[in-house]
Amino acid sequence: MGTTSKLSMQNINKSFAGVPALQNVDLEVRAGEIHALLGANGAGKSTLMKVLSGAYELDSGSIEIDGKLIAIKTPGDAKAGGIHCVYQEIDTALVPQLSVTENIMLDRISSHHSSMWLQWSSLHKEAELVLARLGASIPVRKKVEELTLAEKQLVLIARLLTEQAKVVIFDEPTAPLSLEEAERLFRVMHQLKSDGIGCIFISHRLPEVFQNCDRITVMRDGQRVLTTETKDSSIDEIVRFMLGRTFEEEFPKIEAPIGATVLEVKGLTRSHVVRDVSFEVKSGEIVAIVGSVGAGKTELSRLLFGADLKEAGTVKVNGQEVKLDEPASAIRSGIALVPEERRKQGILVAESVKRNLSLPILNLISKFGFLSRSAETLNASQLINRLGIKASSASQQTMYLSGGNQQKVSIGKWLPADVDVFLFDEPTKGVDIGAKSDIFRIIGDLAGQGKAIVYLTCEFTEALGIADRILVMCDGRLVGTFPRGKATQEQLLLLASGGEEVTG
Incomplete structure (x- = not known):
């Protein structure tokens, strides 16, 4: 695995209406690694990824890709820097009425003034090659709306490859998938890893994190509290860092008689x-x-x-x-x-x-x-x-x-x-x-x-x-x-x- 840093986020701060959502958060993702980003509900994972993908603008801090400072103010800035997302709501990223090839080659097609001048046979061939690289055999002339959710994910990932993705954010991608589909997605993630792409993986399923991820970063209350090599940690340790405090008796229970x-x-x-x-x-x-x-x-x-x-x-x-x-x-x-x-x-x-x-x-x-x-x-x-x-x-x-x-x-x-x-x-x-x-x-x-x-x-x-x-x-x-x-x-x-x- 390469050790060069693909992505470096340093001292990221973000507040909403004066309430801090992220406080001095650092995240480093290496080239060719699958890096888990974990935390309990409300820990700040989604906010950090929205800053990285351009949905939110950071208040302070810096983001580097391949050692170069990058200003991310819009989703377009993030994509131009090679940062892409695979969300659960996959349909929002694809055009259902278009074919698999059209969705994979969307950027290329949209940059042409007229579809008359496009070499469709070579575009179909290129789409097939990219899918084959991911171990997927999906008919490229088929409309995306006819595909399963798992196939749609693969089409989106194929598009990222044609757009020279450097970092891919996977936000709870296995939540809607069957076990078999999830296994296929992990094979694709490992293929991206071997191609030198940095993968950020957000999941609440800890066993799959330990099976597939190289390193783990844990967030709690808007701060980074742990980054560790997966092999040096355990599920119990990760759970402890995710939870932090033990339960405080702020809200005493009112005892009530229990009946039928x-x-x-x-x-x-x-x-x-x-x-x-x-x-x-x-x-x-x-x-x-x-x-x-x-x-x-x-x-x-x-x-x-x-x-x-x-x-x-x-x-x-x-x-x-x-x-x-x-x-x-x-x-x-x-x-x-x-x-x-x-x-x-x-x-x-x-x-x-x-x-x-x-x-x-x-x-x-x-x-x-x-x-x-x-x-x-x-x-x-x-x-x-x-x-x-x-x-x-x-x-x-x-x-x-x-x-x-x-x-x-x-x-x-x-x-x-x-x-x-x-x-x-x-x-x-x-x-x-x-x-x-x-x-x-x-x-x-x-x-x-x-x-x-x-x-x-x-x-x-x-x-x-x-x-x-x-x-x-x-x-x-x-x-x-x-x-x-x-x-x-x-x-x-x-x-x-x-x-x-x-x-x-």
Whole structure:
């Protein structure tokens, strides 16, 4: 393997609205190496790669390619410097209506004023040669929209080779692939490595990192905390660096009596995103389902709320099987969802706080189809006080509240409704520490009232703090279960990263 540095990022700093996202980050990628970039959710990996690929402009620091300083202010600057990306959302980088050859030779074709003067037979031949170099046999006259996701990835990588790529960023490229497709992608990455190209590999699956990567850099809280040769490290060590701090008892758990089973889920399945999931939740119990981004947590919450249709499995509430063909059915059955994307799915941003808080109970505060304004105002004032929602008035538009207060509205609207099961999908995403404390208190109060709580999160520390039981999800399956006090962050992250099934 060559030891010359292909890429050097030094003292990279980036802030958003005065909040540091990257602090003095260094990253060196050698020519002909596969370099893993790891970190827990929110560690700064994506921000660093967006700076490198020109999506964000750095505040300070320097980037060198082949020893030459390069100014990257746009994606075009990055490509001109030989920096390319292979994202999960592969379709955004390809033109589906064009052929494989046209996609591979896109730069060459677009630089010609007329396609009449192009030698199509030689372009097809060149495309075939580039694909053959990657060990891929894809018909080059076929339209890209007819290809599988894995084939599309190979077409994009073939294009990078024709554009003289020097550094290729692979951002969670194996997440949507089968094991066989992932193996083929790794063979391609090793081919790029042997051609002297530097590969940056972002993944939450630690076993594949240790099988394929030469070195590992770990980020935490916007800083680089470790760079090591893979052979000199272990999964346990990497997990320790990714997590950093042990859990701080910032948010004391409110103890609640646990009663009879309220929610029973058996064999719930939808495609490859939720696979044969079974669990139960008792009255007063908080069950956390933890996993990395893409593990299937959100998809599971949508199935349980009837937002997506299951392919197999049953769901019972208080012993009665429920038909989950739409959210209205779930609500009638006593299931409520506080979704991850609150601005898109949890609240009506253009409506007032008062109107949002009354949405699930409009039938209760209406007579003969007419809404009682006084009942709506009373409901809003009670919930605003109970939840500590900071708004100028109940009539303020919800879009002007902070993230934490929007989340309180998203939760609060369900409190007067006749709900037995609360599903919380990443409820503390994008909220400050004070609002986080309030949200934990609200959830604790609901458990105290005998509600069954399903808390879906990629924040393992939150699950350890709030849950009576923790289930671990990986690639659409539940792969481990732990009673309160029996799990460590290391165990959870190991399982969520593709480790073996364990029951605590």
